[in-house]
């Protein structure tokens with residue numbers, strides 16, 4: 438066992454019938470850590486959470502807690518509690534009975550249950566609501582009762598399956614903060630499943646980004662946001678603008694070859710691990726700058742494209758523009774709005790550009806439009 442590991446998932450494979458959903462997955466979580474499983478719908482987040490909880494049996498691999506193999510243990514003997522997206526409260530039971538439900542199953546005495554329920558109600562700000570039925574609670578209160586029921590049994594690991602998705606946007610922000618603060622206060626190890634990037638980043642110490650049953654990248658919110666390891670992660674973390682560029686590496690500089698709508702650029706290579714050749718470039722709308730077509734030339738280290746405004750919409754704080762650059766539509770934010778149809782330049786500082794090598798093109802296959810002016814032989818030699 439890894440010294441730091443509290444929850445250890447090794448070589449975990451899970452399938453439903455012939456469909457393999459998780460494929461040799463490895464994940465280690467420290468005691469007291471809050472981890473978010475983030476990914477698109479269907480990538481296997483819930484399956485992983487339910488395998489850890491003991492509700493789904495893996496075809497291969499192991500789940501261990503504090504060095505003990507729990508893979509074959511039933512869910513109620515793993516020291517874990519799962520909060521469901523739907524809350525799954527008993528509608529006919531009061532708040533107090535719902536919170537005490539797990540304790541009753543453990544056959545604890547009435548006095549012990551009452552004391553623990555009162556503690557949990559105080560912890561979650563549910564005092565005075567103990568006699569109410571779930572139907573007489575707000576969404577946020579129901580969510581807290583579900584959380585209370587999970588915490589009442591004093592689990593070692595708290596598992597949260599999209600716990601905020603039934604709440605409206607404003608309450609969501611509040612409850613997100615409450616759960617984060619509570620997790621830190623209790624020092625409990627927790628895993629949350631979400632497809633909301635901001636939620637994952639705001640709540641978790643570590644974000645695990647999943648793609649088709651595998652971990653695409655994991656790291657602190659700052660790492661996965663600012664240093665995405667692949668074009669997939671960059672796109673998932675909001676760098677939705679994509680371009681194909683040709684770059685040549687020489688002496689610590691990345692020379693971007695001029696294209697039909699840009700003059701190329703010389704960018705510091707920084708820590709990027711790139712080879713000369715065609716690249717996928719990704720950037721966020723808020724990383725770009727829009728300037729009038731007659732604005733002075735960009736400073737060194739910026740890449741600039743010319744295009745025209747397709748649409749402009751106010752998002753609050755900034756205007757988001759769709760800019761037509763050749764065959765591509767790119768999004769860029771600006772403090773003011775540009776008129777639809779106006780010719781503009783779209784600038785991206787080199788350090789805001791995420792770049793990933795594309796496979797070298799096969800001889801004879803057409804190159805993407807932005808790099809079509811590079812002879813194929815040169816591309817092949819360079820890579």
Ligand SMILES: Nc1ncnc2c1ncn2[C@@H]1O[C@H](COP(=O)(O)OP(=O)(O)OP(=O)(O)O)[C@@H](O)[C@H]1O
Pocket residue numbers: 453458476477478479480481482483484485632
């Ligand atoms: N009980 C099941 N039987 C068959 N296939 C299933 C079952 N549960 C999930 N799947 C399939 O397994 C894949 C992963 O599902 P899972 O619920 O783990 O994804 P997810 O990332 O949590 O998605 P979402 O964000 O939509 O909840 C999906 O293709 C889904 O259709």
